Amino acid sequence: MDFTLGEDRQALVDVLSRSLRERYSIARRRAAAKETPGHDRETWGQLAEIGAIGALFDEARGGFGGSPFDVVAVFETLGNALVGEPVLATLMAGSVLPTNVLEAVIAGETIPTIALYEPQSRYDWTDVQTRATTDGDGWRLNGAKAVVSFGEAADLLVVSARTEDGTFGLFVVPAKTEGVEIRGYATNDGQRAADIRLIDVAAPGDARIGGEQEAARAVALGTLAVCAESVGIMTWLKDTTLEYLRTRVQFGAPIGRNQALQHRMAEVLIEIEQSRSAVINAAAAFDGDTLARDTALAAAKYSIGTNATRVAEESIQLHGGIGMTAELELSHYAKRAIMIDHDLGDADHHLSRYIALTAAA
């Protein structure tokens, strides 16, 4: 058994967190989310330069990492700094993009996103009504995609669609293509997303870059990543709330002397450590057989969805009135922690999935 990160990974984490501490801030994040493209281009360039993007992909594809534990290390660090950049979208879309396209993504020159969900699909990405019909040597895409992460920032869209015989396919489309209508908006956690319409969008024959298996793997990667991000966020929430309990004086003593609050913090700590274990379980099972991978991921996302919400709500409560203010950094961390439950399936979704998967085993 070995639960250490390993030297190379630790070095990346150290460089990344130092850079974010020095150059990144909530103010920057908030400013970016107010308007298109919804993220901070300078920060994006730095992330690419440090290697945070390259660490998500393996050497054969132009990166220098790509293992599940690399993904975990990067996203936990991003979560701890509450980075509002399209890294998740890049990870998921990048996992299916051809290697020659990925090169520009790793360099930070091209930003991709992935559009799997639709207005009617809720969290079931296999429920696809978007149609891909053959048109000569190419394709015509028609349909609607829901809550696409950083839809306005993306240069490339990876979209799911069913062909005439009902087969699931992933298609890559430049965002500027005629017939792509992007309606962007801010999200509750201070990032941006978009609903996208595809109206008779023309794509060449080689636009089809994957099928159901590739989509499943992209979703699995994304799930692992947001779980790790959440652990980073929860850790920040815990540290910050502890600091507050030590310094905020009421009735003549720091409120952290109050046993009722101490016990709530002890619970918070246990929930976080259990979440961290759930992420380790999922990462360890990731490259094994698909059933084991998906079961561990469902367990992790269920655990995260339940625990992060609780940690966020407890952090607000323990801060009292000030915890309700947008001025406090804490509220932004708390909102992202809660909104992660709506990324790639909430706790109930993953609990039913876990039940279905373990019944099949």
Added chain:
Amino acid sequence: MDLAYTPEEEAFRAEVRTFLAEELPARLSDKVRGGRNLSKADIQEWQSILSRKGWLAPHWPAEYGGAGWSVTQKFIYEQESALAHTPPVIPFGLNMLAPVLIKYGSEEQKAHWLPRMLRGDDWWCQGYSEPGAGSDLASVRTVAVRDGDHYIVNGQKTWTTMGQHANMIFCLVRTDNSGSRQQGISFLLVDMTAPGVEVRPIITLDGDHEVNEIFFTDVRVPAENLLGEEGRGWTYAKYLLTYERTSMAGLGQSRAALGWLKQIAQKEKANGVPLARDPLFAARLARVEIALANLQTTTMRVVAAAAAGGAPGAESSMLKIRGTEIRQEISSLTRRAIGPYAQPFLPEALEDGHNEEPVGPDYAAPITPTYLNLRKLTIFGGSNEIQKNIITKAILDL
């Protein structure tokens, strides 16, 4: 990161499995799995099998007759034993007193008591708790007064687990009242066959006799039975408690109990389908299964840190809290699983030689008593609230 065991550890696990498959009597494992009562003879039988193998006190240093196992080996052994449904080893002498003896006892004490533990000559029990004290151990009021080469002990201990079988008890006693509450406490080894020791049963809410009250009236204890120095008992007690808590998560027991629950959930039906497929029950089952998988990895993280030289301190309090909650939840779901047959109270069905027609499913009788008995988990060994206080101080620094 790597959750897998090393090849050496895997080989060790295989050795443990082979030993359990060959040496654990099915009569005993059936009783443990089914939750029926183990007699003193059952427990002694298993302990002597372990003793012959050299595995009764495997965590002791080899020079005292232990196997010198690593933290990881001990963890593997505990997991495999629980999954195989072995009877418990009575921990009070072997796991709790022995480390204190080894660290603080005199050479004469070690040479006398440790071999007796390995041979099963003594059955130890723990004299920590007192009426009105609860988890507040420093409030000990049992008094020991020096009289020549003896101490005269007067007072009362309670919640003494398996004390009815014991011939020896280690006690916290007050030898001085002048300083702070923690000062003036001494650690005494008392022969329960001495005049003036009286054991009275406490019947718990499950109808079982597991704990006792012990009264001391002018009991004469030889001064050589004082462990370490007079007045330093509090230090020894705290050291002992760290050993008590490391295994209190009950991870192996929970895994075994969950396996049993899942079998029952396949047999029991609600609305014509197995309970395991009832959406609400399946959700409850899945939740506790996921919580247990997370706890297993958390435990392994603590074990790995300890194996790398770190001391598991307050982390074991986290494991105790969550582990006991999970174990209770499993016992609670098992009770719900048998529906109305959770109600019949049939203590005779838990005893040896019972061969009457069962009431309801043949596995039903022990389930509610087990559920009731396990309410103790979040209370004993320092209640879970006390564990939170420990976390607050040691980890959260509040």
